[in-house]
Amino acid sequence: MREINRYDKSREYYERASKVIPSGVYGHQGPAEGCFVPVEAFPFFSEKAQGSYFWDVDGNRFIDYMCAYGPNILGYNDPDVDAAAAEQRKKGDCITAPSTKMIEFAELMVDTVASADWAFFAKNGNDVTTLSIMAARAYTKRKKIVFFKGYYHGVSPWTQKLDYPGIIEEDVCNNIYIPWNDSDALGEVFDKYKGEIAAVISQPYMHGNFKDNVLPAGGFWQRVRKLCDDNDTVLIIDDVRAGFRLDIAGSDHYFGFEADMICFCKALANGYNVSALCGKDFLKNTISGMTFTGSYWLSAVPFAAGIACVTKMREMDIAKVLDEKGKKLRDGLVGAAKSHGFDLRVTGAPSLFYLRIADDPTLSLHQRWVAECVKRGVYFTNHHNHFINAALSDEDIAETVQVANEAFEVVKKN
């Protein structure tokens, strides 16, 4: 059996962090959140990363299936992206006037993303989802927004739930929530709120947390597209999480339709700090009329990195590469589960797979299995989709399946 990780230094650092940082570590990584990661089995702090691995402060190496929650798509410290960024850094980064790298990057996005007539760059996925909602309201002069239950579109008040700390009724009173894949329900709310719906915002498929991920039903997107057209409503696709892992031309393209606006972040520049809103010509003037900016939004280094990343992803046919790796991993994991009598459900796109051991409504069996994997150097998470990167090798996949086997064995014994 493989050696079990120890996390002594991580625990010490966490104590130190807790003194000066609310909850010590925030976001998905925080034990405060307590659900996405198997708390007692996971490292709190990283020391370094390379390719498909990261090392924690205790020296443990992990085959990393979270990829920094998406940004790592080519492999950590990709030499081509890093070289382009370093070259730009010599000249400058955050300067009073923008670099022409911004133009090159916008041209590349328009050339790459099927539904894009223009590109606007920001820093967070949340920046561009928020801009898309404001633009839809400005364009339609309407208030209401339709969401599919299970969505995640960032952390701004307009996209939170009423029971979230600090959210008030006014933040969300124009939100309409309908079930995923239910185009009849969408038709009904269009009838009920005739002429009032500014936008429908959605991920390309339902890759929510705590539930098996669900691809769009046949014809779903085509019907949604038609309903939006018929009701002069803006269709916004939030491709922040899935972007480039399904289709370099956009996940809307993958599912055979065109969004009016599409939001990118995460994998856009292999970890360099940039997001993008792309959209159709009819919305360009609306965006032009909005002063929407931030301190670092014109920085040139992330643009240079983004150009290198998108170019490389195009050249290597990234979605195909990740799909193949994802399928290989899926087959290995499902086989390992089966050989121990477990039914492991692998849902969503193979490049963004979601894992759940079936026949356990408490999810505790699944959590224990994930914990045993993490303790043996395979970084899975409990109830969030995973991410494949291009540096993941066949050897990494074989090692992962071996670890999964050991973990199933441990779980079976207990």
Add this chain to the structure above:
Amino acid sequence: MREINRYDKSREYYERASKVIPSGVYGHQGPAEGCFVPVEAFPFFSEKAQGSYFWDVDGNRFIDYMCAYGPNILGYNDPDVDAAAAEQRKKGDCITAPSTKMIEFAELMVDTVASADWAFFAKNGNDVTTLSIMAARAYTKRKKIVFFKGYYHGVSPWTQKLDYPGIIEEDVCNNIYIPWNDSDALGEVFDKYKGEIAAVISQPYMHGNFKDNVLPAGGFWQRVRKLCDDNDTVLIIDDVRAGFRLDIAGSDHYFGFEADMICFCKALANGYNVSALCGKDFLKNTISGMTFTGSYWLSAVPFAAGIACVTKMREMDIAKVLDEKGKKLRDGLVGAAKSHGFDLRVTGAPSLFYLRIADDPTLSLHQRWVAECVKRGVYFTNHHNHFINAALSDEDIAETVQVANEAFEVVKKN
């Protein structure tokens, strides 16, 4: 007389940009905004930057008084900050688990900022102003927010005006606007909305656009602090723009009071992409209870850069250095104006000076003077405060005053 800049390449690039980017260039730099920069006189795209200068794509060099709208505080490409960032980049940047650089940076902020018991890092100033408002509402279970007219706290819906594109009544119906420096007005709204006001949010002094900047009246902040205390209301200081240029310990400290939460961005890491919310112990649990994050928020390179930047700022007594340079420049500019019969008003802190030629309510005289400066390689802006950086030399200041003289001469002739 000095040579007048030509901007042929900038204009060509702008044409190209307009095809794929809404308004071509967005933010303050965009000609669409059309007011902060003297459009016909200014360059659209930069080629490189170093110290106190940037060069545009036509090869023109500018003594840069905008400093990327604040981030450049030590000088572009500061060797110490860049070395710390490069060192961290070799290990990794945006990784699944955060680096311990996050802890070190939080400890440094708590040690540096007088009112800080904890630090939380994000990417935009807007991220942390938004978090502060949500936290204040969560803590107080109240809705209303008091703003001082002329404020700027980012681009989120809650801080925009109702006439801004895409803003709906619900976004701003809990906002109360009162005049700057008017603590009586604040007392009145506290009486009127007893037990309803969650927070007062303010810049440390009124450094708004289109108007002479205004420092706090004597005793103003002390009275505001007391009113907030008496009404159990959270006092939030937005130090995104002024931060570190008045006082390394926070602009609240400079004016002799303590904020409950204070927002930093811009100068925090000399252009590397990070922002921070610092606050008092009584709010730590509230922040801990909120899942508020983004794709790149745990990235280690900006933390390493921020540690180097704050450390260097402390060592060199940055606020004093910038204040001295700002005063030298102010005296030179006012003298140059006077010698041509103009009354140049220099308001706000010397390190963040705002310029206006008096006796011209149309502001057109001022705009023409700024344009003549920019065309001669001194990058001023029309109706926004400027920023001093530590690389600005006495020779730069002397050259600036000489250019200002020439520009006054041209304006006087016309």
